[in-house]
Amino acid sequence: MMERNRTMMQFFEWHLPADQKHWARLEERAKELKDAGIGAVWVPPVTKGQSAEDTGYGVYDLFDLGEFDQKGTVPTKYGTKEELENAIKACHDAGIHVYVDVVMNHKAGADETERFAVVEVDQNDRKKVISEEPFEIEGWTKFTFPGRKGKYSDFEWRFQHFNGTDFDAKEDRTGIFRIEGEYKNWNDNVDDEFGNYDYLMFANIDYRHPKVREEVIKWGKWMAETLDCDGYRLDAIKHIDHNFVDEFSKEVVEERGDDFFFVGEFWVSELEPCANMIEETNGRIHLFDVPLKYNLFSASQEGAKYDLSKIFEGTVVANYPQNAVTFVDNHDTQPGEALESFLADWFKQSAYALTLLRKDGYPCVFYGDYYGIGGDEPVDPKKEAIDPLLYSRLHKAYGEQVDYFDHPNTVGWIRKGTAEIERSGCAVVINNSEEGGEKHMCVGEERAGEKWVDMLNSREEIIEIGEDGCATFPVNAGSVSVWALPEQDVKEPDPEADRKSALMQELVQEVKQELKDEIKQELMGELKQEVEETVEHKTSEADADKKDLKKEIKREAKREIKKELKKELGKDDKENKKK
Template sequence: MHKVTWFIDWIWSRIKGYPPPALAGMRLQSPDAQDNALMMQFFTWESRHPTMSWWRHFEEEVPQLAELGVTQIWLPPPNKAMVKTGQGYDAYDLWDLGEFYQKGTVATRWGTKDELVRAVETAKAHGIDVLIDAILNHKMGGDRIESFMAVPVDPKNRLRDLTPPREIEGWTAFDFSGRQGKYSSLKWTQEHFTGLDWDHRKRLKGIYRIVGGSHKGWSRFVDSENGNYDYLLGIDVNILAIDLFTHRFIDAHNQIDHRHLAVREDLLEWGRWVLQTTGATGFRLDAIKHMDRYFLLDFLRHVRKSAGREDLFAVAEYWSGNLKQIKPYIYAFQGLVTFFDVPLHQRFHQASKAGPRFDMRTVFDNTVLKFRPGDAVTFVDNHDTVDLMSRQTLESWVGNSFKLQAYALILLRGEGHPCVFYGDIYPNDECYNERIARGVRRLMEARKRFAYGERVDYFSARNCIGFVRMGDAAHKGCAVLVSNADPVNGSKGRIKMNVGARNGGTLYHSIMNSSEHVDVSPDGWGIFTCPPGHVQVWVRSDAFL
């Protein structure tokens, strides 16, 4: 049935047309900002600071981030996790931001509520907005076992029952005893979930749809992958944690039923409360393909109205490299949410694997950026794409041979809303490369100072493409070349580009470790070069001083 509904929506979109692009109506930076907007993801999966909390670390870095041109920070989930060191995606209590003693700790992995609020205040004082990572899909680490009826389903087709209903046990009771009803009085039980992945009675992993009572089954308004993607995790990717206090296994995942009235009221109010409490200005929405889309629409509308933020920024994680699967979601969300451009990230990943065999002229094909640039949040990598042996699900790391090329393409072209990854510019144990970090910082500086005005593309060569930003009244613009030629045996890229008559008769030089100069003719033409397999950003010599 949900496939039919999606099809009707898609046909209607072809008749009625898409809503206005989302980015145009959203707050990307403080209203008085003059420079380009820029998002940054301020964490990696394993982020820990050796001497201070993560929120304190963020607060100390704020001035430098503002200098680099960052206007938005996506922070990790601030809620209490199911274990002390949990990143927050293992969400236990959304209403506990590091304020109550629960799960063996007051602070979350990232710090206390007071530290978070203080860090957000510091960011706002420097013109940086903060985004809350909202984990609205599931709960983990239940406090008590309950018995109820459930049906095991096929992990590859969740619409196919494997056995008749039977009684199972699950860790589905959430009492939040440490919070004692402050902020929210709702105590969660099995009636608030659609499914789970652990039968504690038989100690069996699987996917179980809860039945009986008021349960309505899986939501029909979710992605159709695996038949019905209401349930996120599965038998092959389930992670079980051990409670260090009771030495028992904890059910890793209880799927929230967003149609339940009490659940809806609790989550809708949390959206308003968390923005008001922290001072944040928007959301990153986790795992939207697994959530009822009508609930998400209600969530966004409610928060906009109740928080008085009609320009609320929201970006959704719909993880698919297939643009065709994302298009119906773009229409369905009616301009209330932007989308991480996973297809573009996948193109970057492919380019880094293929080397010179990849045709640079096709790099934007079948991406959200090319289809609807006003709905695209572009990125190169994030916490899920890092190549860690323990987390291979989404591994698609963009290799160092193409990393700076990818950043140049999202930071300097002027389309979409780019997001820089903490792991690419700060030392860390997962993915840091000093050369890459130095280059990304230079590109961020170029975005802040030079990447303005009309763009003209020069996409004629397979292994070297270029574009010019003409500048505006306050900025003189730049010329950019991106090459994926073989760094050892490849040829230097050479593209004749026009930087505009007002820049005619001037001298350009590169900000990317080059002593070369380009003489621009009186009518604005110059021959710009790039070493094979590198990036060059050319700017007027007098603008760089």
């Protein structure tokens, strides 16, 4: 049996409530997601953050998955370890893979401070030292994990395990401070933005340190085995030594098997650095297609001025299709967040068509698009717009792909389908102008005579495929249509049949109304009779009660009168005796 297209969902957004119920939500929705066409979920960081509300990116303890009382809470923002395990099991039972978000660039929420020597560097050029000489600061770099008490790992973190921090508690000031020491420096094999982008935030982990490398690899293997997850999403890897990313992924794959999946957040909009990252990790790491994301964003902002025929230029999916995870938005690009570049509503469905219905790339649907976004800038869900695309990906988007990217405002492509999946194949047309458009495309002579409909219900026409296997497929202005063979055959419109059908419907409604009025009158009559009988019955009961009450009063009165008469008679008898 042919494997169906797999779709990933990022199962969180930034403003989820800190109610510790998110793992329970995932467990509850697993089957629903599978039915919708979701084959994998990327879940937020499962490790203990620096507070009960932490999203997980301010990671405190890698070995606490919501099990220990630390940072004022046992569960993470999303729930307990047991609830997480239950959610993963529910996903596996439904046939859904689970990818865990891994944060291994930094640590936050240290238990104690330490004093150590640093130099301060320029925030815009991390290679440039701006302090005259090394000086001592007091930094939050000592992690002892008192709540865990050495379970799973007795490794404790000290300043020697980091190469930078951003706060001096002694002077109560911020900056970027590079920690001094033998062999201490920024890692070289990182992104070159700001001269060297090794440092991002909090206490920056030093992957030059052999014990650090050993501990993090040990943890990566432990968590994959403990949770029985299917892959990792690696956070912020442009800030981590690329050689270590390769080593980490290689070690985990050797432990868990070649099917263990890795996707990295490598937030660079140019193709060349992405290509280098893929090659440096021997193709083991997939990358989120950030260049495509920014192309989609530009298209949503520029409208008809954007040339849709060039939307895949310079993207990961066009050049490294086997390593591309395509996406439209995520928790960092949603409104108000660090990388805000949220697509305009009018283009959102078209963008999802460009990721979900192509032969290349592993598409990811954003929770915030599907279920909506909370917080101060709430966004309505787009589930109704995305579901028919998920359906089309699961049932229609198979077989050879032919592109018709030959117009700046109207583009299209066809998927010829496969005999292994009945009624598969589709024709997609996207437009970004105010006039709408159409695209003449060929789906194959074997499809001649088939009647195709718009799976998105944007258009009502029925398109018949010509004898040459071609047809002209229309699309509304600033919209998308997905034409395909429906699950049941459709007939051409018949005006006379439609007129008779409409007349029949009208007559049916009239008859229903007449019957309704008759039944209403009958019911009202029955109800009136019941009321009258009830009143009559109650009246009869009241009369009977009245008679009984009179009898009782008479009896009581007789008793009282007899008593009084006896008293009177007794008095008279005594008087007579005296006389």
